[in-house]
Amino acid sequence: MQTPSMAASSTTFYYPIPKSFLLSSPPRHKRNPNLISCSTKPICSPPSPSPPPLQTTTNHRSQKQNLRLPTFEDSFLLYQFSSSSNEDPGFFNRIPEQFDGEPRELVLPSVEDNKGLAISSNMWWADLKAAVGQRINVEGIVSSVSVIVRDRRLVIPHVSVKDLRYIDWGELKRKGFKGVVFDKDNTLTAPYSLAIWPPLRPSIERCKAVFGHDIAVFSNSAGLTEYDHDDSKAKALEAEIGIRVLRHRVKKPAGTAEEVEKHFGCTSSELIMVGDRPFTDIVYGNRNGFLTVLTEPLSRAEEPFIVRQVRRLELALLKRWLRKGLKPVDHSLVSDVTQFIKVPSDL
Numbered sequence: 001m002q003t004p005s006m007a008a009s010s011t012t013f014y015y016p017i018p019k020s021f022l023l024s025s026p027p028r029h030k031r032n033p034n035l036i037s038c039s040t041k042p043i044c045s046p047p048s049p050s051p052p053p054l055q056t057t058t059n060h061r062s063q064k065q066n067l068r069l070p071t072f073e074d075s076f077l078l079y080q081f082s083s084s085s086n087e088d089p090g091f092f093n094r095i096p097e098q099f100d101g102e103p104r105e106l107v108l109p110s111v112e113d114n115k116g117l118a119i120s121s122n123m124w125w126a127d128l129k130a131a132v133g134q135r136i137n138v139e140g141i142v143s144s145v146s147v148i149v150r151d152r153r154l155v156i157p158h159v160s161v162k163d164l165r166y167i168d169w170g171e172l173k174r175k176g177f178k179g180v181v182f183d184k185d186n187t188l189t190a191p192y193s194l195a196i197w198p199p200l201r202p203s204i205e206r207c208k209a210v211f212g213h214d215i216a217v218f219s220n221s222a223g224l225t226e227y228d229h230d231d232s233k234a235k236a237l238e239a240e241i242g243i244r245v246l247r248h249r250v251k252k253p254a255g256t257a258e259e260v261e262k263h264f265g266c267t268s269s270e271l272i273m274v275g276d277r278p279f280t281d282i283v284y285g286n287r288n289g290f291l292t293v294l295t296e297p298l299s300r301a302e303e304p305f306i307v308r309q310v311r312r313l314e315l316a317l318l319k320r321w322l323r324k325g326l327k328p329v330d331h332s333l334v335s336d337v338t339q340f341i342k343v344p345s346d347l
Helices: 004-010 019-023 052-066 072-082 089-094 111-135 138-149 169-174 198-211 232-241 258-264 278-287 305-323
Strands: 159-161 179-182 215-217 271-275 291-295
Touching: 169 198, 179 198, 198 215, 215 258, 258 271, 271 278, 278 291, 278 305
Parallel strands: 159 291, 179 215, 179 271, 271 291
Antiparallel strands: none
C-alpha cells in the first residue's frame, strides 16, 4: 500500500504543446522591396557574405548584380510600344531566336563579333526610327505651318472626287497629261494593306489602259527610304498591284518633283497627283506644278487615333477656306476641271 507521500511523488503532469509551434512554417526573410530582379538565373556569381555591420553595403551590391543589361528582347518590347506589328512584319523575321519564356543569361559579344553587332544595331535603329517617323511627320508639320501662314491656296485641289471611279482618265489623256501619280494608303488601298480596294479595280484597270506604264505610286510608306530602307514594302506592293512604286528620300509635302520627273521623262505640269490628304498630297502636288486630285479616304477604321484627329482638322480648314472663296493655284493645261469628273456606271 502506497503512502500519500509516495502517491504524490509518482504523479505525472502533462503540458499541451501550443498549436503555434506545431503549425508554424519556417521563418522567412522579408524581401527587400528595393531589390530589382529580372531573372531567376544569376548573371554573375552571388556576392560573398559580409559581416553584419556592412549589411547596407551588401544590399546595394546585390541590387547592382541583379540588374541586367538591355538585351534584344528589351528593344523588341520598345518597338512594340512605338509601332504596330502590321507596319513592319519583316522586323519579326530578324529576331535571332524565339522567345520560350525562360530567362536567358547575358552573353557579351567577342571582339570578332563587333562588326555583326553594329550591323544588327543599325537595322534595329532604322526600324525604330521608321516606326516613329510613320506617326510624326516633322516635314509635314513645318510645311503645314508655312502653308497656313503664307499661301493657303496650296491646300486647295484642282479636282475633288469621292474616289477614283469618278475620274475620267480618257479626258485627262486628251488634254495632254502624260502620267498619273497615286498616293497609296486610303487612295488605292486601305491603310497598311497591299491589296487595291475592291470597288476601285475597274477604274485602276481603265487608268492602266489609258496611260499604259506611265502610272506610279508615290507614298510616305512604301518606297520611302526612311521607312522602307530595304525596299521590301515597295517590292511587295508592286507584286500585288502591278504598279511601279517610286523610291524617294524625302516625305511629302517636302521635296521636289525631280525623282518623279526623271521616272516619267516629262515635266510635273504634265502629270496628275492623286491623294487623300490636303496638307501632304495636295500641297506637294500644287507646290511642284501637278494637276491635283483629292479623294475621300477609303477607310478610317484602320487609321491610328492621332491620324484621324489630324485629318479632321485638315478637312475643317479646307472647308472653311473654300467657303471663303479660296481658289487653287493656276494650271497651264486646265481651265475647266469639271470635264474630268464623271458619274461611275457601276453605282
